[in-house]
Amino acid sequence: MEKKPYVIGLDLGGTNSVFGIVDANGNVVESVSLKTAGHGPLPHKYVEDCVEALRPLIDKVGGIGKIQGMGIGAPNGNYYTGCIEFAPNLPWKMESVPLAELFSKALGIPVAMTNDANAAAMGEMAYGVAKGMKNFIMITLGTGVGSGIVVDGKVVYGSDGLAGELGHVTVETRDGRQCGCGRKGCLETYCSATGVARTARQLLTDTDRPSLLRDLPLDQLESKDVSIAAGKGDALAKEIMDFTGRLLGFACANFACFNSPEAFVFFGGLTKAGDLIMNPIKEGYDQNILKCYAGKAKFFVSELDDAKAAVLGASALGWEA
Amino acid sequence: MEKKPYVIGLDLGGTNSVFGIVDANGNVVESVSLKTAGHGPLPHKYVEDCVEALRPLIDKVGGIGKIQGMGIGAPNGNYYTGCIEFAPNLPWKMESVPLAELFSKALGIPVAMTNDANAAAMGEMAYGVAKGMKNFIMITLGTGVGSGIVVDGKVVYGSDGLAGELGHVTVETRDGRQCGCGRKGCLETYCSATGVARTARQLLTDTDRPSLLRDLPLDQLESKDVSIAAGKGDALAKEIMDFTGRLLGFACANFACFNSPEAFVFFGGLTKAGDLIMNPIKEGYDQNILKCYAGKAKFFVSELDDAKAAVLGASALGWEA
Numbered sequence: 001m002e003k004k005p006y007v008i009g010l011d012l013g014g015t016n017s018v019f020g021i022v023d024a025n026g027n028v029v030e031s032v033s034l035k036t037a038g039h040g041p042l043p044h045k046y047v048e049d050c051v052e053a054l055r056p057l058i059d060k061v062g063g064i065g066k067i068q069g070m071g072i073g074a075p076n077g078n079y080y081t082g083c084i085e086f087a088p089n090l091p092w093k094m095e096s097v098p099l100a101e102l103f104s105k106a107l108g109i110p111v112a113m114t115n116d117a118n119a120a121a122m123g124e125m126a127y128g129v130a131k132g133m134k135n136f137i138m139i140t141l142g143t144g145v146g147s148g149i150v151v152d153g154k155v156v157y158g159s160d161g162l163a164g165e166l167g168h169v170t171v172e173t174r175d176g177r178q179c180g181c182g183r184k185g186c187l188e189t190y191c192s193a194t195g196v197a198r199t200a201r202q203l204l205t206d207t208d209r210p211s212l213l214r215d216l217p218l219d220q221l222e223s224k225d226v227s228i229a230a231g232k233g234d235a236l237a238k239e240i241m242d243f244t245g246r247l248l249g250f251a252c253a254n255f256a257c258f259n260s261p262e263a264f265v266f267f268g269g270l271t272k273a274g275d276l277i278m279n280p281i282k283e284g285y286d287q288n289i290l291k292c293y294a295g296k297a298k299f300f301v302s303e304l305d306d307a308k309a310a311v312l313g314a315s316a317l318g319w320e321a
Numbered sequence: 322m323e324k325k326p327y328v329i330g331l332d333l334g335g336t337n338s339v340f341g342i343v344d345a346n347g348n349v350v351e352s353v354s355l356k357t358a359g360h361g362p363l364p365h366k367y368v369e370d371c372v373e374a375l376r377p378l379i380d381k382v383g384g385i386g387k388i389q390g391m392g393i394g395a396p397n398g399n400y401y402t403g404c405i406e407f408a409p410n411l412p413w414k415m416e417s418v419p420l421a422e423l424f425s426k427a428l429g430i431p432v433a434m435t436n437d438a439n440a441a442a443m444g445e446m447a448y449g450v451a452k453g454m455k456n457f458i459m460i461t462l463g464t465g466v467g468s469g470i471v472v473d474g475k476v477v478y479g480s481d482g483l484a485g486e487l488g489h490v491t492v493e494t495r496d497g498r499q500c501g502c503g504r505k506g507c508l509e510t511y512c513s514a515t516g517v518a519r520t521a522r523q524l525l526t527d528t529d530r531p532s533l534l535r536d537l538p539l540d541q542l543e544s545k546d547v548s549i550a551a552g553k554g555d556a557l558a559k560e561i562m563d564f565t566g567r568l569l570g571f572a573c574a575n576f577a578c579f580n581s582p583e584a585f586v587f588f589g590g591l592t593k594a595g596d597l598i599m600n601p602i603k604e605g606y607d608q609n610i611l612k613c614y615a616g617k618a619k620f621f622v623s624e625l626d627d628a629k630a631a632v633l634g635a636s637a638l639g640w641e642a
Binding site: 134135149151152154156157158159160161162163164165166168169170171172173174181182183185250254255257258259260261262288290291292293296297 | 455456470472473475477478479480481482483484485486487489490491492493494495502503504571575576578579580581582583609611612613614617618
């Protein structure tokens with residue numbers, strides 16, 4: 001059966017719910033945004049309000065008959081159940097929020113759900129740098145470190161729909177940093193935006209080396225400030241980017257032992273530093289990669305428009321829903 | 322099309338090449354073994370001699386028409402190419418030995434190849450404790466640590482056919498042990514049979530604690546001796562098993578972040594220690610597993626007959642060849 005021309009993507013965040021109607025080339029042809037909260041304690045009214053906002057957009061592209069399916073990217077979104085499970089920052093006071101089913105009933109089209117990082121991987125495969133790839137690893141560098149692992153052209157969901165949490169692989173086995181997950185030494189305690197700020201604060205506190213970063217209040221220091229200072233040639237800031245990138249490259253070398261990917265694709269604020277972060281990633285990788293994989297994987301930064309990437313990623317699920 | 326009643330398995334080792342004709346229930350109904358070396362520098366004569374030895378067995382089960390396919394488990398066997406790549410301990414002086422193709426031509430049936438650990442995973446899925454499982458990780462504890470990763474019911478081969486080298490994931494990031502691969506701190510430097518002997522020698526040298534292990538010459542100490550001493554209640558030997566198991570459990574907790582497996586299946590000499598190794602593995606896992614995966618994975622020891630497991634694993638490939 002021929003695919004219909006459009007899919008709907010929903011990027012469901014703690015604050016905003018952003019919808020896009022997307023064509024096969026990754027153009028967001030229609031878009032609308034609602035606040036995620038304020039629709040009552042149960043998700044039913046939320047879905048109703050969303051569908052009401054979507055209707056005129058759907059009509060504009062020729063009606064629901066033109067829509068192949070819908071994809072939802074949401075924190076803790078489970079592909080197998082179509083539910084958001086235990087997401088403390090969302091308004092619904094339920095253990096498991098069956099949004100895929102609710103949207104599917106309301107719209108009359110198939111709806112699939114997954115978490116943000118898996119959605120990002122789908123987006124890269126459908127419209128981005130991973131087009132045509134069968135085996136790659138998506139790494140999202142945000143407040144945390146997320147990942148989507150693709151094997152044989154499909155995102156790995158594992159036995160429970162929750163596979164692909166590479167941000168919580170241990171990268172420091174001695175006195176590792178405390179992670180929000182309760183464990184120590186997780187990748188995301190070092191290589192997320194939060195991790196970079198943490199490294200900066202630590203270096204600024206433990207040494208008296210000069211740095212442009214000292215012009216900023218220590219407790220307000222962000223990953224972005226480190227990128228900017230590194231871009232200006234600040235030695236300390238460059239060292240932080242080096243440390244972060246090399247550690248991430250080391251981690252990726254370990255990840256390669258799992259699915260021998262043809263590429264790693266990075267997304268998120270930290271990638272804005274360009275070569276300042278990507279070169280150390282590649283160096284860390286090359287220095288630590290097992291011989292049989294050496295020189296095989298490529299390293300990409302996502303080229304999808306930041307503002308649209310999450311909606312695009314979610315929409316990509318709609319093609320297979 | 323209905324499956325034929327038998328497959329052929331070849332367990333290709335540095336010393337012996339063991340063939341089995343296997344039925345769908347995992348019974349090795351016929352078997353023959355040849356020396357791997359001594360057939361000349363090219364693999365053609367080896368294949369010819371093997372097929373000659375196989376003919377009478379094939380006739381016994383009703384001829385080649387009763388054979389679905391053949392599977393080869395070999396060190397550095399590549400599933401995609403059907404070739405053995407860079408195997409220094411095998412007699413053929415070629416970079417890439419196309420055994421799958423040669424056997425397929427000689428026998429007139431489809432032939433697939435993979436490495437030993439992937440074959441073991443296939444064997445568990447076809448005839449063993451992983452029957453019916455879709456997502457699990459096979460860990461083989463031998464001279465090295467091998468692995469076969471199963472996602473969605475299929476072994477993960479990755480972009481180049483060489484995926485699944487979890488024995489070379491770093492488990493000690495500070496002053497890790499030197500590994501044969503040239504890197505440091507790999508899982509197999511600690512949790513292989515060789516790694517266990519290494520731990521024993523280290524503890525016996527660095528301390529003067531009493532132990533039954535002191536009755537043996539230090540340089541001849543093997544993993545098996547540690548198991549036996551631990552079984553007799555030797556405190557030092559038990560501590561070695563504890564250390565080994567906990568580290569392996571920690572590593573498995575990190576592996577879970579990839580494919581959230583429903584089970585880990587262990588095979589190899591070290592598993593003979595039973596609870597002495599399996600309990601610490603589970604403890605190490607439980608202490609280090611990310612909350613969302615906690616309590617989900619089961620831990621199994623392979624129940625396949627040691628002497629037949631490798632042939633069974635190889636043969637399992639034959640069903641899908």
